[in-house]
Amino acid sequence: MTYDLFIGDRTFSSWSLRGWLLFEKFDIPFKTTMVGLYSGTMAQDLAPYAPARLVPTIQTPQGDPLQDTLAIAETLAEHHPEAGIWPADPSARVLARWVAAEMHSGFGALRSECPMNLGTGYNDFAVSDGVKADLERIETLWATARAKFGGTSPWLFGKYSAADAFYAPVAARIAGYGLPVSDAAQAYVAAHLSDPAFRRWRAMGLTKSYDFEPYPMDAEKAPWPGPAPLPAQAVDSGKNAENTLCPYSKKEMTHFLQVDGRVFGFCNAFCRDKTVNDPLAWSAFAEIYQS
Structure with missing residues (x-):
């Protein structure tokens, strides 16, 4: 039983990363197809799966198209209860859905002013009041989850869950732009950047080069802040x-x-x-x- 997953460019598409992690981290079989997010062919590429029009989109083994990462998470959890996409504890599951949904619908300043770019870091990025407010709220959610359910694990609810998948691109933004967060939040960010699945996604993204920058920034570029790979x-x-x-x-x-x-x-x-x-x-x- 294999799903088809349609994604945008790995280096820049934060929602595609979330969708991919929902399969990769929970060992759900899938095939990946990249659509023309920046080449202008996305509408044509997704036309067979209408009314889907954005990435990520999936097609279930039954042939049903589905768009929207939160809907994908819930569908996979329903079809694969053994995968543990949401925490097993009912109270933890309530909070996990809450923090994922707030990421899904909120933090507009962070998302618009700090677009994900896994190809570089930035020095001396000017952090707006809106981004600072988003970071404060994000830290509150992370700290609450970890205090109640995280234990000694690096993840929000002990075991990796959909909530962590939803915040992986946030971790990439915090690291890439050098955004000001607490030591505890930095440790959570570092867990994402060190995660082999995240590293594989980034490594695949770096195989593609660009003649343009989808999101040019008025900040000095710096090396990517994640773990240094083995030179090859x-x-x-x-x-x-x-x-x-x-x-x-x-x-x-x-x-x-x-x-x-x-x-x-x-x-x-x-x-x-x-x-x-x-x-x-x-x-x-x-x-x-x-x-």
Whole structure:
């Protein structure tokens, strides 16, 4: 039973990230298709799934189209109760739905003034009063959830839940723009940036280059503030490659990378390049690299 997930550009589409995490983090089978969010073809790409017109959109295994991340979360929770998309504790589940819904409908200043960009950080970003107010409210919600249900886990409700998926792009904004939050909030942000699923999403996004910036900012660019990946580079030759098949598809190898003087092969440029961008975010590659 596989879903079809339609997303926008990974580096910039915060709602697509939320939708993807709802599948990736809860081991729900899906296939991903990228639509033309910035190329102008999104309406055409989504026309077969009308009335859907935005990303993320899914098509269920039964053939039903569905748009809107909150609706997707509830549908997946209904169809896959074993996945634990919402907390098991009833009181925790009430609060988790609350904080996710408030993210879904609120924080307009943060979302409009600090668009998600996983390709860079910014120095000396001027934080408006509206963004400060949004951050204060976000910290209140995070602190309440963690105090009541977080325990020693880095996540809001102990186990990773849909609420965390909804706040992953918020964490990216706080980190990328260097926004002022408490140490406790910074620790939660760091948990997102270190999460292998988040790192895989970002690594895939970095395989695509742009001749323009969808959201140009009047601030000095800085390195991305997340964990530094293992340095790797694409190479032409597969001589002395340590593997014989692509670690992901198990197909014949045609593209290669080098890391620490060691060469590994992949079945296509995308598989290679996503690995170059963050090698150890990918468990299938990490297994052969660390063997």
